[in-house]
Amino acid sequence: MSEPPKARVVICVGDIHGFITKLQNLWSNLESSIDRSQFETATVIFLGDYCDRGPDTRRVIDFLAALPSRHPRQRHVFLCGNHDLAFAAFLRLLPPPSDGSAFSEGWREYEGSEAREGWFKGEGYEDMHLQGRRWSGNITVKFNTAKGTEYQGSIYDAGPTFESYGVPHGSSDLVKAVPDEHKKFLADLVWVHEEDDVFVNTGDGVKCCKLIAVHAGLVKGADVKEQLKLLKARDTRVPKVEALSGRKSVWDIPEELTASGTIVVSGHHAKLHVEDLRLIIDEGGGYKDKPVAAIILPSMKIIRDTDVLAK
Known part of the structure; x- marks a missing residue:
């Protein structure tokens, strides 16, 4: 008989949004909170949105790209968030649509928003994925009433x-300014990650589950297998990927995954929500005054960059 799988440490890190000091402090707190041997062999899943809003996107990507060499026994998974997809789209790093269509065909559904969002019309825009144009555009309405803050350049706060990277918002020079290592990091981001034999503490004891990590979530009511297939293929025919940018539609776990006891973990929603096997880890939401958080499995312990831990 084969031995049952052992409970290993899985760390899920919420949205970072360009805040390098928060990321450094969170990482230090994770190291302090986990047994060293377990930390050095942990699976660390970053839930996406590494860029925008905060001032240090370049340094954040430097930090993340260096982790495999700094911690070679760890396993690192870097999910693509909606902000990262848009950044990659502007840099022309997304795979082309599988059906041979042009990215520009995806503009039509949303062209009613083009004037208000001030879509990018600079060098290379003619066949740019919709989200790249929105990300690098200049929004005409400068105040975000929903958040009570000023937009930072575009609807994505990409300024x-x-x-x-040393260039003004909306400049096509960004393509040259981003180093090749960062382009590779962005090009290699995965849209979904599945992990077997993940242990989690519940009210009914410790459970061994499958885990699905995706930036926003999976659409309830839509076929899960088909969603996973399209996400694994990074299907760029779709101008807006609901699993990376949806809200209410992806909040709940699809019924078939609830029935199978599957953990679904996401960031994106600017909330910390831990209910049964639905984990949403984005306490910061890209706000300067809110923390970046992570969850440790199986303990379900939440660690923040703001925690003051005993040494």
């Missing part, structure tokens, strides 16, 4: 990302 600080451009500035972290």
Whole structure:
């Protein structure tokens, strides 16, 4: 008989949004909170949205790209968030649509928003994925009433990302300014990650589950296998990927995954929500005054960059 799988440490890190000091402090707190041997062999899943809003996107990607060499026994998974997809789209790093269509065909559904969002019309825009144009555009309405803050350049708040690479928001020079190592990091981001034999503490004891990590979530009511297939293929025919950018539609776990006891973990929603096997880890939401958080499995312990831990 084969031995049952052992409970290993899985760490899921919420949205970072260009805040390098928060990321450094969170990482230090994770190291302090986990047995060293377990930390050095942990699976660390970053839930996406590494760029925009905060001032240090370039340094954040430097930090993340260096982790495999700094911690070679760890396993690192870097999910693509909606902000990262848009950044990659502007840099022309997304795979082309599988049906041979042009990215410009995806503009039509949303063209009613083009004037208000000020879509990018600079060098290379003619066949740019919709989200790249939105990300690098200049929004005409400068105040975000939903958040009570000023937009930072575009609807994605991408201005600080451009500035972290030394170019003004909306400049086509960003393509040259981003180093090749960062382009590779962005090009290699996965849209979904599945992990077997993940242990989690529940009210009914410790359970061994399958885990699905995706930036926003999976659409309830839509076929899960088909969703996973399209996400694994990074299907760029779709101008807006609901699993990376949806809200209410992806909040709940699809019924078939609930029935099978599957963990679904996401960031994106600017909330910390831990209910049964639905884990949403994005306490910061890209706000300067809110923490970046992570969850440790199986303990379900939440660690924040703001935690003051005993040494």
